[in-house]
Amino acid sequence: MMNAFAWHWPWLLAIGLIAALAAAAVSFFLSGRARRGSAQAPVFDLEQDFNTEYTSGMLRQWRWYNRVAAVALAAALILSVSLAARPSQVGSDEERAGSRDIVLCLDVSPSMLAYDHAVLETYQRLVAQFKGERIGLSIFNSTSRTLFPLTDDYDMASSQIKYASDVLGKVSDQDKIDKMDAKTSQDFSDLIEGTQNRKDMTSLIGDGLVSCAAMLPGFTYGSNGRGSSESGGPTEQRPKSIVLATDNVSGKSTYTLKEALDLTSKAKIGVDGLYSGAQTSKNDKTTLDMKRQIESHGGTFSSAGTGPQAIDAIVESIEKHKARSQDQARKASMLDTPGWWTLALALAVCIWISMTWKLKR
Structure with missing residues (x-):
């Protein structure tokens, strides 16, 4: 009999989320400083240098692959931290001493x-x-x-x-x-x-x-x-x-x-x-x-x-x-349930590897 979902090590999930938010905040802060510092100088980009229909399409595709890879990598990291926190369900079974x-x-x-x-x-x-x-x-x-x-x-x-x-x-x-x-x-x-x-x-x-x-x-x-x-x-x-x-x-x-x-x-x-x-x-x-x-x-x-x-x-x-x-009392037990989390992590890693391979090409 399976009951409510729970985290076996919730503190590890909290640490991972705090670390991810801190990394995102630092990245946002550094990118904002870079934009402010470059506002006084002329900026040239690939769209100006390769202002053709083909090169513009390739650049948009490259950026799309890059965003998908970044999202997949972020999802993989989040899922990894979640698995480390051991997703579990609270089960209730009648425990018996099976041996004599x-x-x-x-x-x-x-x-x-x-x-x-x-x-x-x-x-x-x-x-x-x-x-x-x-x-x-x-x-x-x-x-x-x-x-x-x-x-x-x-x-x-x-x-x-x-x-x-x-x-x-x-x-x-x-x-x-x-x-x-x-x-x-x-x-x-x-x-x-x-x-x-x-x-x-x-x-x-x-x-x-x-x-x-x-x-x-x-x-x-x-x-x-x-x-x-x-x-x-x-x-x-x-x-x-x-x-x-x-x-x-x-x-x-x-x-x-x-x-x-x-x-x-x-x-x-x-x-x-x-x-x-x-x-x-x-x-x-x-x-x-x-x-x-x-x-x-x-x-x-x-x-x-x-x-x-x-x-x-x-x-x-x-x-x-x-x-x-025998002790026939019903006792609650934590049962690890990593099934769907493992599948989602494997899918995220596969997407990231696929996008990285396309970017290198």
Whole structure:
């Protein structure tokens, strides 16, 4: 929507006009002095020396070309100053933050190995639906490891997810593990390296969630080892989400799931849960408790496996969080509109060049 015309730098236009008027005044003053000084002496001009019909016509044509060239040059100068003052129109548009930060958070504990391959395929399909978002992937067991940080390089992200999916797909059941060759064993070891640094601990969901949240702007660890959230500044303008895939089999962690969700909520990070364990356990008390806690913090919890319903639910939740976080206020903005001014300047310059060429002939 476009509104009234305006000058972005009106002071520059005023300076140009004042300079032009000053130059015209000086020129008029000097020409007046020249006429007064020459009034006492006889004046001879070309019309007297070449008082013929042909030469008189050529002289009139020359003077006409000269006047047109002068007018075109003056117009070009005025238009140049006008363009320098940036002709603009005041537009009113609804400004929206078009991008989001999304961390994919995956439990790689032994109880999840049978499902991680399918979860990563779900993540792959999620990435295919993103446009303009930054995404990152972190895996955790007793400790966490970042596979790739926040990025909008979807080719790289897809290749990393596919690689992890392929590796974990080769250890998705005991039969595959028994038949695993040395290369697969090394690839698997390299992939999960750094996720089992606490002895006799596994699937620490609260700690894993906090580690994933730490990948997002606006969330930091406190100096006392606990977590803290930061608010204010431009980071709040970018919606932030975490997609947490786990089977909710948790050991004794530094952060409980509730504490982790409290911290992410304070940092305005939306958390959506994707239950990825055995379907026979989706109605267990621990799973239902996880569902209740995530939903009470504004997220969605899907126990529909890794099918289209789960993806649709996660995408819908991310969109809702985006809508809540975006600044949808209508703001006025100055939009440069040099179009017709540029065309007029080009026309004036062309006329001046044409007249100058004729004068030289």
